[in-house]
Amino acid sequence: MAVRRGILALALLHSLTCRVYAADVEVLALFGERAMLRIDGEKHLLRKGQSTPGGIRLLDVSTEGASIEIDGDDRYYPLGVRVRAHHRAPDTEEVQIWRDPSGMFRTVGSINGLPVKFLVDTGASSVAMNSAQARRLGIDFRVIGEPAAVMTASRLERVYRVRLDTVKVGAITLRNVEAVVLDGAQPDSPLLGMSFLGRLQMANEGRRLTLSRIR
Template sequence: MYKRTVASLLLALPFCLVSVPAWAVHSLTVLGLFENKAVLKIDGRQRVLSAGETSPEGVKLIRADSQAAVLEIDGQRRSYPLGTSVSNTFARSPAGPTVRIWQDSGGMYATVGSINGLPVDFLVDTGSTSVAMNAAEARYLGIDFRVVGTPTMVHTASGVARAWHLTLDKVQVGGIELTGVSAVVLDGAHPERALLGMSFLGRLDMSRKNGALVLHKPY
């Protein structure tokens, strides 16, 4: 239940940028997702694509659900979560590290990683725009969120709660390490487990294979 709450809280945070290969399309934003249908903004024009359909710009929708769309661009297929904004300012990159995350007994993708070098239990949440944690977790990590963070108010299932938006120096899962990762700290005990949101995931390629969530850093 809290997963859905955090997803709704963080929609106002900036879109994440992810790297893309060299292609003819200059910019793309995933505006809306439905079962096998996606609302995209391609080079400034809004397009609604159904699975198997190709836009005039050459973007083909392979499949979609409420969390992500698989698009084929310039012959390459990648998963683009809701809210992702990409551009061709990134060149084609060599292969990078890959991490596989398996579902737990509850059907959730959970993994152990680290924030600023300290171990953290993560719950993968593609519906959360940012990495999110509770105040106790932030204190354990040595994050003085009331000093370094920007205060804000967020809506939770029990009402309005205080939160602080900040940037983490380093987040690592397996062999994938990213710096300057956007995060939010919520006052109180929720979320019970830190959420690995799109400020981290959105900078990677994501796919599902043989029951595992596969994360790949393209450079």
């Protein structure tokens, strides 16, 4: 079905439930306290105590193998031996955002429970909004904010640094998100910057931007 022009964005939400599957695990190489693992064909170089994005953790390394934790079950894996282990994949929250006709990623969401229309901006270090938007959201930035100055594309701007209780886009809600309020009319739309995006996994696939988080 064709997407009608003029629609700013469509966000498709996917709730992926936990699933149990057999993971192929192999210890490929050992480097002191690090190990190169191959899990379902994908290589991961982990230091002792680190985990893969899927939650498989390297517990210890010896000269002949590695101890690995999968779903709370500790097991020793000899070097060069492929073992099939049952693994419960973690729940993932995912949002897909589509480019609008102007080529920008825009999506609806909320700040502190109140609705907003975000412009996704990976060049912005923080979530950002203008003073009128902050007042509509009940953010008394002159009282709770920390005065500062930032360089925008055109000039030095006075801002107030604040902390947002919640920022939500689709199924993804993050708490205690850093934001800045610009003392003026810019930006036109609240910017969904890296203080939110940087806490997620992002995949830019041309017309579609996928945001995801493992719970």
